[in-house]
Amino acid sequence: MPRGRWMMGLAVVAMVLTTATARAQTPLEGTFVAGAECPALQSIRRGTNPGGVATEPGWAYPLVGVNGERATHYQIVVAEAPAPQRRWVAIDCGTRADAAARSAPAARAATSTRNVLALSWQPAFCEVRPGVPECRRLNGPGGARLPAAQAFSLHGLWPQPHSREFCGVDGRVRESDERGRWSALPAPRVDRETAAALDVAMPGTRSALDRHEWIRHGTCYGASADAYFDDSLFLLEAVNASAVRALFARSIGRRLSAQDVRDAFDEAFGEGAGRAVELGCEGGNITELKLHLNGRIVVGESRLGALLRAAGSAPRGCRGGRVDAAGR
Numbered sequence: 001m002p003r004g005r006w007m008m009g010l011a012v013v014a015m016v017l018t019t020a021t022a023r024a025q026t027p028l029e030g031t032f033v034a035g036a037e038c039p040a041l042q043s044i045r046r047g048t049n050p051g052g053v054a055t056e057p058g059w060a061y062p063l064v065g066v067n068g069e070r071a072t073h074y075q076i077v078v079a080e081a082p083a084p085q086r087r088w089v090a091i092d093c094g095t096r097a098d099a100a101a102r103s104a105p106a107a108r109a110a111t112s113t114r115n116v117l118a119l120s121w122q123p124a125f126c127e128v129r130p131g132v133p134e135c136r137r138l139n140g141p142g143g144a145r146l147p148a149a150q151a152f153s154l155h156g157l158w159p160q161p162h163s164r165e166f167c168g169v170d171g172r173v174r175e176s177d178e179r180g181r182w183s184a185l186p187a188p189r190v191d192r193e194t195a196a197a198l199d200v201a202m203p204g205t206r207s208a209l210d211r212h213e214w215i216r217h218g219t220c221y222g223a224s225a226d227a228y229f230d231d232s233l234f235l236l237e238a239v240n241a242s243a244v245r246a247l248f249a250r251s252i253g254r255r256l257s258a259q260d261v262r263d264a265f266d267e268a269f270g271e272g273a274g275r276a277v278e279l280g281c282e283g284g285n286i287t288e289l290k291l292h293l294n295g296r297i298v299v300g301e302s303r304l305g306a307l308l309r310a311a312g313s314a315p316r317g318c319r320g321g322r323v324d325a326a327g328r
Contacts, residue, residue, distance in 0.1 A: 025067055025075065031060040032076045034094040040078050040087035051082040055089055059112065060222045062168055063096065079220060080163040111222040112164075114311075117235050117291040118155035121248065122148035122203055124285035124324040134203035138326050147200055149326035150249045151240045154202040155288060156213040157232040159220045167220035177215050182208035185215050188225035197233050231297040238304045239291075242268035248323050256286065257320035269305030276308040281318035290317070 034055035042048045044067065055061065061076040064086055073088040074096070081087060126135035138148055166174050176184045188210060190198070198205055210229070218228040239245060247256070247264045262274030280288035294310035295302065 025065045026069075026071075027065045028063045028074070028096075030063045030096060032063045032074050032089065032094055032096055033060045034089070036093050038089050038093035040076070040081060040089050041073075042084055042087060044073050044088050049087075050084075053078055053081040053087060055093060056113075061089075066091075077168070079165070079167040080161065111227070111231070111296060112159035112220065113294060113296050114160040115221075115293045115297070116158045116160060117232065117293060118158065119152040119236060119239060119289045119291070120155045120204075121286055121288065121324065122153045123326045124282065124287040124321075126326075127285060127324055128283055128287075132204075133206040137206075138203065144326045146203075146326070148203050150252070151245055152236060152248075152289065153204075154198070154232055154236050155204070155209075156217055157221070157228065157235070158217045159222075164220045165216050169215055169219055173215060177212055182212045185211035187211055188214040188218065188229070190226045190229055194226055194229050194233070198229060201233055201236055230299055234299045234302075235291070235293075235297065235304060235307075239289075244268050251323045252325045253323065255320060255322050258316050258318065260320070261286075261289070262316075265308065269303075269308060273305045273308040275313045276311040278314045279317035279320065281321040284321055285324040286318075286321040290314070 034057055036057055037054045039049050040053040040055055042050055055076075055078075061078060064075040064077060066075070067073045067088065071091060073090055075086055075088055077085055078087050079085060122134075122138055126132075126138050129135055130139055134148075137143060138146055143149060166177075169177075173185060176182075185208065198210055202210060204210070214225050214228065218225055221228045221231075223231070242264075244261070244264045247260070258279045261279060262277055265274035265277050266272070276292040278290040278292065279286060280290065291304075291308060292311040292314040293304075293307040294312070295307045297307070
């Protein structure tokens with residue numbers, strides 16, 4: 001066959017294949033809510049699945065398309081998957097919610113069920129970062145009278161596994177976050193009541209911590225920014241109303257062991273709750289508690305003890321440290 005005719009034949013084949021592929025996938029918008037643990041395939045025909053990725057029941061995934069008229073699979077975005085992040089999942093693995101339904105109450109069933117709640121002991125945090133705005137205030141005159149001086153502050157609520165970050169976030173926005181330009185990030189859309197509560201419970205809002213937490217972690221939570229922060233504040237309130245906060249408040253200036261803290265969680269939230277608590281320390285001080293949680297968080301209904309016990313055992317973290325006082 002002459003070379004020119006051979007090349008033309010290849011071009012025709014390529015065009016046919018491209019057209020067939022385009023017809024094979026119909027674009028869709030909205031979300032896919034997984035009802036079971038199903039393989040997330042790179043290729044339906046070959047059954048390939050780099051990384052052995054599977055959907056998580058109850059989790060909402062951005063919907064990209066469906067494989068033609070006789071549809072068997074949806075194409076979704078699995079942010080934590082190794083490349084490619086666009087994967088195929090069987091239609092009967094879950095349900096589709098259109099774009100308008102994302103903010104509807106029913107969409108709340110798609111929130112992450114495995115999370116880590118990170119709580120800061122702000123005086124210790126401000127020992128090592130005295131220059132940030134929230135620490136200049138806490139370390140200054142009257143700082144000891146601020147709520148953050150004797151109670152836990154909100155750091156963030158992190159969907160698990162840890163690789164679940166920046167879901168559906170524009171590349172330029174992600175770059176700003178990773179470079180620490182948090183004030184350039186879009187502000188999370190929350191109502192006035194939530195914003196006012198965050199200003200007290202999350203001193204880091206003065207450094208745009210709320211923007212960072214929403215972009216990096218909240219976008220993977222499966223709910224609106226308002227719901228994400230309301231759930232976080234609900235859990236924080238449970239800790240600060242418990243024997244755990246009371247232990248820290250009366251132990252200011254003294255050392256607590258990891259076991260002391262875990263025992264306090266058992267006392268406050270039931271036997272077995274403490275084993276899901278991880279301590280973070282820096283400079284000899286306890287700076288943070290990480291609460292490993294399993295189960296859907298529903299404001300006014302969920303019980304922190306049940307969420308902790310369902311998570312099982314977590315790493316202990318540091319052995320213990322001093323409970324720092326406000327001021328330097």
